Amino acid sequence: MPLLGREGDIAAARRLNRAPSPLLARALPWVVVMAGSVLQTLPLIASAPVMPPMGFLFLLAWRQLHPGLLPVWAGLPLGLFDDLYSGQPLGSAMLLWSVAMVGLELLEQRFPWRSYLIDWLVAAGVIASYLVLASTFAQVTVSGEYVTVLAPQLVLSILLFPMAERFIALCDRWRLRPFRTVG
Amino acid sequence: MAPPNARRTGFSKRAQYGTFFGYIAALAGAGIGAFVLVVSLLNPQAFAGLRGAAADAAAPAGRLAAAGRSGTQSIAADAWGYFTRGTRVAAMERELEVARVQRAENQAVADENRRLKALLGLADADLRPVAFARLINSTASSPRRYATLSAGRHQGVTVGMPVRSPTGVIGRVLEVADSTSRVLLITDPESLLPVMRGRDGVPAFAQGLGDGTLQLKLINLGLNPLKPGDVFVTSGSGGLYGPGMAVAVVVSLTRDGAIARVLSDPTQSAFVAVYPPYAVAAQMPAALVPVAEPALPAKPKPKPKAKPAAKPAAKGAG
Numbered sequence: 001m002p003l004l005g006r007e008g009d010i011a012a013a014r015r016l017n018r019a020p021s022p023l024l025a026r027a028l029p030w031v032v033v034m035a036g037s038v039l040q041t042l043p044l045i046a047s048a049p050v051m052p053p054m055g056f057l058f059l060l061a062w063r064q065l066h067p068g069l070l071p072v073w074a075g076l077p078l079g080l081f082d083d084l085y086s087g088q089p090l091g092s093a094m095l096l097w098s099v100a101m102v103g104l105e106l107l108e109q110r111f112p113w114r115s116y117l118i119d120w121l122v123a124a125g126v127i128a129s130y131l132v133l134a135s136t137f138a139q140v141t142v143s144g145e146y147v148t149v150l151a152p153q154l155v156l157s158i159l160l161f162p163m164a165e166r167f168i169a170l171c172d173r174w175r176l177r178p179f180r181t182v183g
Numbered sequence: 184m185a186p187p188n189a190r191r192t193g194f195s196k197r198a199q200y201g202t203f204f205g206y207i208a209a210l211a212g213a214g215i216g217a218f219v220l221v222v223s224l225l226n227p228q229a230f231a232g233l234r235g236a237a238a239d240a241a242a243p244a245g246r247l248a249a250a251g252r253s254g255t256q257s258i259a260a261d262a263w264g265y266f267t268r269g270t271r272v273a274a275m276e277r278e279l280e281v282a283r284v285q286r287a288e289n290q291a292v293a294d295e296n297r298r299l300k301a302l303l304g305l306a307d308a309d310l311r312p313v314a315f316a317r318l319i320n321s322t323a324s325s326p327r328r329y330a331t332l333s334a335g336r337h338q339g340v341t342v343g344m345p346v347r348s349p350t351g352v353i354g355r356v357l358e359v360a361d362s363t364s365r366v367l368l369i370t371d372p373e374s375l376l377p378v379m380r381g382r383d384g385v386p387a388f389a390q391g392l393g394d395g396t397l398q399l400k401l402i403n404l405g406l407n408p409l410k411p412g413d414v415f416v417t418s419g420s421g422g423l424y425g426p427g428m429a430v431a432v433v434v435s436l437t438r439d440g441a442i443a444r445v446l447s448d449p450t451q452s453a454f455v456a457v458y459p460p461y462a463v464a465a466q467m468p469a470a471l472v473p474v475a476e477p478a479l480p481a482k483p484k485p486k487p488k489a490k491p492a493a494k495p496a497a498k499g500a501g
Contacts (some may be wrong), residue, residue, distance in 0.1 A: 038241050041320035045330050045449040047370045047395030051323035061340045072205045076212030084237035087322025087329045089218030090230040098213035102206070137220060138429040149326065149394040 007174060018178035029077065031057045031068050032168065037082040048149055052157035055082045056130060059097060060161070061168035063084045063104055064119050077103040092137040096130055124158045131157070209369040214483035215267030228358065235360025242363050245319030246333055252450070278476065310425055310464050318353075318366070318449055326393050328371035330354070330449060332457070337363045340457050347451035351429035351445070352376070352417060356457065369446055370395055370432065377420040378430050380413050387440060389415065389430055397431050399440040409433055409441045411477050 013020045037055030044050075059078060062070050070078075082093040107116075107122065114122075119132030131154055135146070264271070316334035332339050338360050346353040346366050353369040368462040369376050370391040378389045378462050380401070385408055389420065401407065413433040419426030431443035449455075458464070 011380065025197045038244065040324045041241075041322060041331075044252065044323060045321040046323035047328065047368065047445065047449065048321075048393065049326050051325060053324045054443060071208075072206035073212050076215060079212075079216060081237075084234050085241065085320075085322075087325035087327045089223040089227065090222060090233070091216050091218070091223050095220050096216070098209055098216050100215065102209045105206075105209075137224070138326045146326075146393070149392075150364055153324070181335030 011108065012085070013176035014062075014182075015178045017181050017182050019182045020176045020178045021180050023089070025175050028034065028171060029062050029066075032171050033062065033070075034081050037078075037085050037092055041085050043086075049153050050156070052160050053082075053086070053127075053130070053134075055086070056093070056097065056127070056163070056167060057157065057161055057164040060123050060126060061165045063101065064123060065165060065168055066172055067108065072101050072105055073098070075099070086139055088134055088167050091098075092134055096133055096137075100126055100130065109168050120161065127157050128154055130164075191251060229444040231358040232360075234364070234365065235335075235358060236365040237334070238365065239360050242319060242331075245331060245363075246317065249319045249333070249453075255315055282488070293371075310458055310461070312458055313344060314340055314457045315454050316457065317454055318452070319363070321368075321449070324371070328354075328368040328374075328391060328393065330366045330368055332366050332455070333354070333362070333366045334457060335360045335364045337362055338457075340364050341462055344457050345428075345460065346455050346457050347426045347428055347456045348447045348449070350452070351431075351447035352424060353449050353452065353455050355423060355449055356381040368449060370397065376424070376430065377418045378416040381416045381427075381429075382413070384418070385409070386418055387415065389443065392442075394436070395445060397443045397445060398429070399433065399443050399500070401440050404439065407436060407438075407440070409415070411435060411441075413441075414446075415443060419461060422467070424458050424466070425458070425461035 001013075008024055010020055010025050013025075025057045033055055036058040040051045040054040055078070059070070059074070076094055079093035079095070079097035082088075082097070086093060104122070104126070111118075131150060135150060188371070200464070220231075314334040316332045318330045319333045321330040322328065330353075332340070332346065340356055340359055342356055342359055344356045347353060352369055354366045354371070354374065356364050358365040359369045367374055368391070369389065370393065372391050372393045374391045376389040376397075381384045386402045387399045388402065389399055392398050399409070401409070411433050415430045416434070417424040417426055417428040417430055429446045431445050433441040433443045435442045
């Protein structure tokens with residue numbers, strides 16, 4: 001997988017007289033994560049937390065599939081956007097997403113050799129701690145009873161993560177599609 | 184596969200500084216997030232304007248999704264109804280027979296009620312909805328239960344107004360933006376609703392459990408008189424919700440109350456109605472206990488204190 005950094009892969013995807021749009025190539029990861037944050041609110045008027053946190057799953061998927069594409073500090077602006085829609089107290093995702101980005105960076109430094117399974121396990125751990133901490137910030141007491149509310153969402157999120165990765169991989173291919181005519 | 188090491192920046196000063204400041208920015212971001220979180224935990228309404236603007240911006244997508252939502256649900260209901268039609272039609276015809284008779288009787292009771300109220304000089308509250316709107320999205324991935332309503336300041340919605348569907352109470356307006364408003368659903372863990380048993384007025388509080396059910400806490404402790412199947416309606420205490428709106432039905436008993444299932448599933452209500460606060464509509468605004476209270480979801484505590492004074496009135500109204 002040639003990862004050439006933020007500028008390099010745009011140049012690498014050039015064809016004879018076709019080039020990818022630099023705007024799309026740079027903006028798409030941000031837009032997709034933000035779309036995830038809005039989408040998680042739309043499908044149903046839920047009476048229990050059932051939807052996986054789509055914005056966070058997409059952020060993790062971008063981070064796992066294409067490290068370095070979203071900068072380390074991306075958690076702050078994207079988290080702010082997510083907080084505006086997610087119903088969490090503002091700042092919850094700003095903090096947790098930032099911490100997750102830094103944490104994954106450190107983890108990658110410590111264990112550079114990975115496999116798909118390890119990536120999924122890491123994501124599962126991050127998602128689990130995210131959901132528990134987010135519940136705490138929402139001032140919901142995480143008691144024995146609350147496990148019955150949290151567990152379905154947690155299991156669903158972990159099982160859906162590979163699909164989120166698939167979708168992000170598709171977006172990543174679209175991102176560098178050379179459709180712009182040059183010269 | 185080992186990912187390429189982006190931290191190894193070589194001799195380029197620019198790349199070195201870029202990586203370094205990236206880390207600084209990320210850590211600062213976590214700090215800013217923590218600060219904002221503390222502010223919004225101390226004052227839940229602190230960023231209401233920002234949230235309102237965001238909700239207004241996403242409202243078109245929400246309206247579209249809401250229209251699609253009711254569409255797909257009715258398709259599923261139609262398909263299912265096709266298979267179960269025969270038995271259900273027969274059952275419904277039997278129920279209809281009974282309901283017709285009961286309706287005539289209820290009419291007579293309502294007439295009598297009106298006459299007696301006129302005799303006592305009690306004014307009926309003029310409860311006309313302020314607005315009809317759709318619930319366009321909800322916080323489906325958070326443990327808090329908010330929904331966004333497609334009506335806001337321009338439609339006359341203000342903070343504290345109760346929201347209901349034809350089948351019962353949905354919640355109350357918490358924050359208002361220009362064309363949308365945020366509703367605290369009654370299933371939210373911070374929502375506390377004064378209710379009574381529809382049959383005999385046994386008073387209780389209904390607190391959301393966050394999973395679509397309510398915890399009913401009886402006010403008069405002692406023998407638990409509840410039974411599965413009991414229907415609870417709003418008692419009207421506190422002056423926010425009018426008395427007699429359907430809330431929930433008991434499904435199982437606990438030591439000091441019961442677990443109840445909410446009657447009005449917000450997912451199934453295509454349209455909901457926003458009403459003025461009951462005390463205002465009944466021209467008794469002073470009865471609306473703490474005026475600022477509905478705006479603060481984090482502090483449901485003042486309500487129990489207001490309870491004993493309001494209880495007899497609630498019983499009379501029911």
